[in-house]
Amino acid sequence: xRPLTPQRILWTCAGLFxxxxxxxxxxxxxxxxxxxxxxxxxxxxxxAAGRRDEVPVEFWQVVFGLRLPRIALxxxxxxxxxxxxxxxxxxLRNPLADPYVLGVSSGAALGAIISLIAAxxxxxxxxxxxxxxxxxxxxxxYFLGRRGGQLDSPTLLLAGIVAASFLSAIIMFLxxxxxxxxxxxxxxxxxxxxxxxxxxxxxxxWLGFLxxxxxxxxxAMYTTSSDLNLIxxxxxxxxxxxxxxxxxxxxxxIAASVLTGLAVSVSGAIGYVGLLIPHVMRMFFGTDYRxxxxxxxxxxxxxxxxxxxxxxxxxxxxxxxxxAMTALAGAPVFIYLxxxxxx
Amino acid sequence: MSxxxxxxxxxxxxxxxxxxxxxxxxKVEQASYAYAASxxxxxxxxxxxVSFEAQQREIVAILGPNASGKSTLLKLLAGLLKPLSxxxxxxxAEVSQLDLRVRAQKIALVAQESELLFPLxxxxxxxxxxxxxxxxxRFESDEDCLLAGNALAQVGADALRDRWMDxxxxxxxxxxILARALVQQPSLLLLDEPTQHLDIGGKVELLRRLRRxxxxxxxxxxxxxxxxxxxxxxxxxxxxxxxxxxxxxxxxAEVYQRELLEEVFDAPLEVEMGYSGRPRVILRGSH
Amino acid sequence: xxxxxxxxxxxxxxxxxxALVACAAGHAAETRPREGGRxxxxxxxxxxxxxxxxxxTKNVTDETGRHVAIPPNVQRIVTLAPNLTETIYALxxxxxxxxxxxxxxxxxxxxxxxxVGSPQTPSLEAIVALHPDxxxxxxxxxxxxxxxxxxxxxxxVYTSDPHTVRGMLDSIARMADLVAAGEHGATLVAQLxxxxxxxxxxxxxxxxxxxxxxxxxxxxxxxxxxxxxxxALRWSGAESAIVAEQNWPQLSVEEVVRVQxxxxxxxxxxxxxxxxNKSSDLExxxxxxxxxxxxxxxxxxxxxxxxxxDRPAPGLIGAIEQLARELHPEAFxxxxxxxxxxxxxxxxxxxxxxxxxxxxxxxxAL
Numbered sequence: 001x002r003p004l005t006p007q008r009i010l011w012t013c014a015g016l017f018x019x020x021x022x023x024x025x026x027x028x029x030x031x032x033x034x035x036x037x038x039x040x041x042x043x044x045x046x047x048a049a050g051r052r053d054e055v056p057v058e059f060w061q062v063v064f065g066l067r068l069p070r071i072a073l074x075x076x077x078x079x080x081x082x083x084x085x086x087x088x089x090x091x092l093r094n095p096l097a098d099p100y101v102l103g104v105s106s107g108a109a110l111g112a113i114i115s116l117i118a119a120x121x122x123x124x125x126x127x128x129x130x131x132x133x134x135x136x137x138x139x140x141x142y143f144l145g146r147r148g149g150q151l152d153s154p155t156l157l158l159a160g161i162v163a164a165s166f167l168s169a170i171i172m173f174l175x176x177x178x179x180x181x182x183x184x185x186x187x188x189x190x191x192x193x194x195x196x197x198x199x200x201x202x203x204x205x206w207l208g209f210l211x212x213x214x215x216x217x218x219x220a221m222y223t224t225s226s227d228l229n230l231i232x233x234x235x236x237x238x239x240x241x242x243x244x245x246x247x248x249x250x251x252x253x254i255a256a257s258v259l260t261g262l263a264v265s266v267s268g269a270i271g272y273v274g275l276l277i278p279h280v281m282r283m284f285f286g287t288d289y290r291x292x293x294x295x296x297x298x299x300x301x302x303x304x305x306x307x308x309x310x311x312x313x314x315x316x317x318x319x320x321x322x323x324a325m326t327a328l329a330g331a332p333v334f335i336y337l338x339x340x341x342x343x
Numbered sequence: 344m345s346x347x348x349x350x351x352x353x354x355x356x357x358x359x360x361x362x363x364x365x366x367x368x369x370k371v372e373q374a375s376y377a378y379a380a381s382x383x384x385x386x387x388x389x390x391x392x393v394s395f396e397a398q399q400r401e402i403v404a405i406l407g408p409n410a411s412g413k414s415t416l417l418k419l420l421a422g423l424l425k426p427l428s429x430x431x432x433x434x435x436a437e438v439s440q441l442d443l444r445v446r447a448q449k450i451a452l453v454a455q456e457s458e459l460l461f462p463l464x465x466x467x468x469x470x471x472x473x474x475x476x477x478x479x480x481r482f483e484s485d486e487d488c489l490l491a492g493n494a495l496a497q498v499g500a501d502a503l504r505d506r507w508m509d510x511x512x513x514x515x516x517x518x519x520i521l522a523r524a525l526v527q528q529p530s531l532l533l534l535d536e537p538t539q540h541l542d543i544g545g546k547v548e549l550l551r552r553l554r555r556x557x558x559x560x561x562x563x564x565x566x567x568x569x570x571x572x573x574x575x576x577x578x579x580x581x582x583x584x585x586x587x588x589x590x591x592x593x594x595x596a597e598v599y600q601r602e603l604l605e606e607v608f609d610a611p612l613e614v615e616m617g618y619s620g621r622p623r624v625i626l627r628g629s630h
Numbered sequence: 631x632x633x634x635x636x637x638x639x640x641x642x643x644x645x646x647x648x649a650l651v652a653c654a655a656g657h658a659a660e661t662r663p664r665e666g667g668r669x670x671x672x673x674x675x676x677x678x679x680x681x682x683x684x685x686x687t688k689n690v691t692d693e694t695g696r697h698v699a700i701p702p703n704v705q706r707i708v709t710l711a712p713n714l715t716e717t718i719y720a721l722x723x724x725x726x727x728x729x730x731x732x733x734x735x736x737x738x739x740x741x742x743x744x745x746v747g748s749p750q751t752p753s754l755e756a757i758v759a760l761h762p763d764x765x766x767x768x769x770x771x772x773x774x775x776x777x778x779x780x781x782x783x784x785x786x787v788y789t790s791d792p793h794t795v796r797g798m799l800d801s802i803a804r805m806a807d808l809v810a811a812g813e814h815g816a817t818l819v820a821q822l823x824x825x826x827x828x829x830x831x832x833x834x835x836x837x838x839x840x841x842x843x844x845x846x847x848x849x850x851x852x853x854x855x856x857x858x859x860x861x862a863l864r865w866s867g868a869e870s871a872i873v874a875e876q877n878w879p880q881l882s883v884e885e886v887v888r889v890q891x892x893x894x895x896x897x898x899x900x901x902x903x904x905x906x907n908k909s910s911d912l913e914x915x916x917x918x919x920x921x922x923x924x925x926x927x928x929x930x931x932x933x934x935x936x937x938x939x940d941r942p943a944p945g946l947i948g949a950i951e952q953l954a955r956e957l958h959p960e961a962f963x964x965x966x967x968x969x970x971x972x973x974x975x976x977x978x979x980x981x982x983x984x985x986x987x988x989x990x991x992x993x994x995a996l
Contacts, residue, residue, distance in 0.1 A: 001466045001470075001488050001491070001492070001504065003467075003470060003482065003483035003487070003488060004482060004483070005482055006482055031753075031755045032753045032755035032756035032759055033755040033756070033758050033759040034759065057784070058758055058759075058761070061758050061783045061784065061785075062755060062758055065782065065783040065784075066754055066755055066758070066783070067755075093460055095460065095461070120774070176880065177876065178876075184750060184773050185773055185774065185775065188750070188751070188773065188775075193775075195754070195775065195779060222480070223479065223480050224479075224480075225480060226474065226479060226480050226481055227479065229471065230471055230474055232459070232460050232461060233456070233457070233459055233463065233468065233471065234456055234457030234459075235457070236454065236457070237454070237456060237457065239423075239443075240421065240447065240450075240451070240452040240454070241447050241471065241472065241474045241475060241527070242443045242444035242445075242446065242447030242448070242474060242475040243443070243474070244443055282461065287461040287462065287463065288467070290480070290482070312753065312755075316747075316753060316756070317732075317745055317746050317747040317752065317753035317755075317756035318732065318747040318748045318751055318752075318753065319747060319751040319752070319753050320751070321751075
């Protein structure tokens with residue numbers, strides 16, 4: 001009997017952070033523009049020391065203009081999607097749940113498409129519209145998914161599926177009405193794109209804001225991790241043990257939906273990560289949510305940064321969308337996990 | 344209730360000093376309940392009023408045929424329903440008004456378990472019973488582990504400690520669930536038809552274990568059942584329910600009167616005195 | 631739960647494999663050959679930046695409304711679309727072309743230039759690696775996000791937005807100005823305009839032929855009123871029989887049968903020549919059930935436009951001439967050694983019978 005301790009969680013996360021660090025270094029190193037690790041480190045150091053004018057323009061462009069923002073965004077999106085996926089799998093009592101099953105991504109996509117049609121060149125419109133779409137879907141599905149005033153898992157799942165289908169139908173209709181150039185933008189956005197420019201010029205501030213939202217939402221979900229462990233052995237049993245099941249479900253629903261909306265607004269719908277990373281982390285570290293939530297977050301970050309690096313180097317100089325890479329890698333992993341469960 | 348050495352077995356013969364009626368665990372006073380399809384229609388079902396008490400170390404059986412109100416009464420006792428009138432108190436506190444976690448510290452309910460979604464080891468499952476104590480996001484302490492180990496020993500499931508929950512047999516699983524309930528250190532242990540899926544050997548084993556646990560514990564055991572003979576054999580008192588009413592409460596000998604049982608269970612029955620001095624019920628005409 | 635040995639082993643395995651991948655990747659990246667845009671060291675970037683800041687930069691507004699600061703001495707251009715590449719070659723500026731996309735194949739020499747990827751997803755890093763002074767993009771094939779990203783990096787991007795043939799000529803003139811090749815531009819534009827006027831002189835009074843311009847056969851997609859293809863059709867003496875506000879309306883064949891266009895204009899694959907294609911295309915259409923009902927198919931009024939037709943580049947003029955001749959054959963006559971300027975594709979070239987006429991064909995340098 002070796003119960004989970006905070007120390008073990010911290011050491012595991014430290015190890016995973018190490019892996020993430022290695023992956024980030026690799027990702028910084030790879031790309032069409034040839035730049036050595038020494039030069040990268042030099043650029044970073046000089047940037048930190050405030051000596052920007054000593055850095056060649058192109059180094060700055062590549063490291064801070066292209067690679068680092070992508071990596072930072074990838075970390076954020078990967079962590080958000082995996083954490084949301086873990087939350088939804090517990091909330092819906094369904095191992096096949098992913099962050100998009102409740103229609104949040106369809107709502108965000110609809111918002112993005114409407115903004116692309118109505119206000120194509122307004123900076124930041126697409127992110128804001130996507131987030132509004134996500135938020136509306138979250139609220140709508142919440143009210144549809146209640147039964148007797150409380151969130152009921154099967155009803156919630158049905159409500160989400162219905163919402164997703166309905167919104168997808170509207171999206172398809174709009175796509176037929178749209179002219180050429182917007183169509184291209186939408187298609188890429190839907191496939192998942194980490195290169196979208198930020199809506200404000202202060203990239204660092206924007207990234208900081210996004211990470212803040214992530215920490216708040218993921219943190220809120222983490223406070224319910226003990227509760228989730230109990231709920232996973234049965235809702236009634238959890239109630240009898242003193243878990244406020246309705247409150248926990250509400251918190252997890254909001255937190256996971258916010259995380260999904262955040263990820264989708266920023267980078268479109270990148271698939272498979274939210275579904276698979278929680279399962280992979282369970283395989284390595286167990287099903288206790290006190291360990292699963294942080295490891296899934298870091299694991300998701302690693303996965304997306306890896307996928308993005310591959311997406312931009314595998315058929316260079318053409319760039320594949322990140323979503324294509326996660327699907328390519330995700331499908332075999334999914335099959336493997338399914339077969340393992342059958343055993 | 345202190346979270347002291349509650350799980351450690353006390354020899355039954357050791358004299359313990361109590362203050363005035365501190366051993367009264369459960370007090371049900373004129374509790375009643377009713378529910379209707381809607382606010383305007385007549386009540387579809389009413390229960391009560393019911394009154395009884397349970398002391399520590401007692402096993403009380405709530406006995407009755409299907410649809411007699413047993414589960415409703417159980418839910419009232421567990422605090423899941425609020426009584427329409429009357430009071431239900433555990434350790435002197437009105438149950439339906441207790442905070443969720445405090446209630447879980449006082450009342451442990453053993454019901455049919457749901458299917459597990461992800462694999463879980465037995466000791467992890469049992470440790471979850473410590474949830475009501477401490478903070479919401481908590482990590483198990485050494486004391487928790489000690490209590491869990493004791494509980495597993497008490498139910499004879501010590502060897503199952505490292506097994507996976509979904510690899511257990513029905514009987515083994517039920518022992519583990521019982522251990523989790525014990526780890527809550529409750530004042531009231533409620534069991535909802537615990538012998539349902541067990542064969543006769545399993546039923547007897549479970550009730551013997553409950554009897555032993557009750558004898559050595561500080562809590563009351565309430566068992567909801569429709570098994571006439573097992574209830575008579577193992578319980579101290581019986582609360583008989585029939586269509587929402589409570590025709591009799593008493594010891595098995597007092598409650599098991601032929602005419603009463605025949606009316607309640609709607610079957611031709613015969614009541615005999617068994618070897619242990621407790622009544623035994625058989626079908627009439629099957630000598 | 632204890633840390634299982636598999637967990638530890640898995641972590642070690644993962645770390646080792648990452649290390650291996652990192653070494654391999656580093657090695658691969660270093661040995662990949664790169665033409666033209668070879669990185670010459672930190673100084674190149676620094677020198678560029680310094681040089682740009684010394685002189686005055688031109689502030690222009692491109693055709694999408696973006697404000698762009700063009701460096702005064704543009705030596706290195708990157709084009710993000712085939713029509714832009716073609717324009718650069720037509721302006722005689724191919725020496726300044728540092729890179730183009732993998733789709734750029736007109737003229738064939740463009741295929742040998744360093745590639746930055748596809749027009750839809752070019753690699754921003756590859757573009758940066760080519761140290762461009764100016765990047766050319768167009769709304770007809772590039773995504774606005776690409777131009778936005780490059781501008782944010784401080785790279786000048788001029789995006790053209792062609793809707794009409796005359797608009798395209800204006801674009802060419804403006805782009806030529808940006809790279810200090812204004813005279814080339816003016817000459818080219820004048821030549822192209824002259825050819826357009828010549829065509830208009832011949833067919834301007836004739837009624838427009840109703841055609842169905844087939845962008846894609848299955849599903850059937852044609853062009854809307856606001857595309858430059860529609861404008862090019864008008865210059866060719868034709869008009870799309872389908873009126874639509876969308877750029878690429880999708881229709882069913884029944885709608886075409888209802889409208890009964892006089893001609894069907896197909897667009898070819900790159901690999902097949904026009905003459906060989908024509909008869910096989912007609913046979914294919916005749917074999918299709920719904921298409922058989924079209925009068926145009928019955929009477930053999932199926933023409934194949936040059937593949938230059940859907941590209942806003944100088945070659946479009948030749949394509950217009952060719953289509954005009956196919957649709958209004960009676961209005962055209964080849965005069966031996968005369969001043970009539972004819973142009974067109976290779977196939978049309980074969981029909982020119984004198985060297986003099988061939989010489990006067992300006993765009994026949996393909």
